[in-house]
Amino acid sequence: QVQLVESGGGLVQAGGSLRLSCAASGSIFSFDVMAWYRQAPGKLREYVATITSDGRVNYADSVRGRFTISRDNAKNTVYLQMNSLKPEDTAVYYCYGSPGSWGQGTQVTVSS
Numbered sequence: 001q002v003q004l005v006e007s008g009g010g011l012v013q014a015g016g017s018l019r020l021s022c023a024a025s026g027s028i029f030s031f032d033v034m035a036w037y038r039q040a041p042g043k044l045r046e047y048v049a050t051i052t053s054d055g056r057v058n059y060a061d062s063v064r065g066r067f068t069i070s071r072d073n074a075k076n077t078v079y080l081q082m083n084s085l086k087p088e089d090t091a092v093y094y095c096y097g098s099p100g101s102w103g104q105g106t107q108v109t110v111s112s
Helices: none
Strands: 004-007 010-013 018-024 033-039 046-052 057-059 067-072 077-082 091-098 106-111
Touching (some): 004 091, 033 067, 033 077, 046 067, 046 077, 057 067
Parallel strands (some): 010 106
Antiparallel strands (some): 004 018, 018 077, 033 046, 046 057, 091 106
């Protein structure tokens, strides 16, 4: 089974940027769709963005225009560029490969 490992989280001030990476142990074409989700303390995990194998993207309304999902097939990596970060973006961010593979998560904290 292809495993997913996220990196790139950290602490940033409001208005700042971070880029998350999700590296697959095998080909990301193993997955029909790659996605990012996030889970804030005390809240349910929520959808952030998806990218299909042919590059179509979609975003949650809360991040559209600020976040960009992309993929590098040669590196078997999916990225989430996050700009204009807000304190409400604070969460653990998870990479997901459909069907059925989750990464371990990376913490993003945005200070006001």
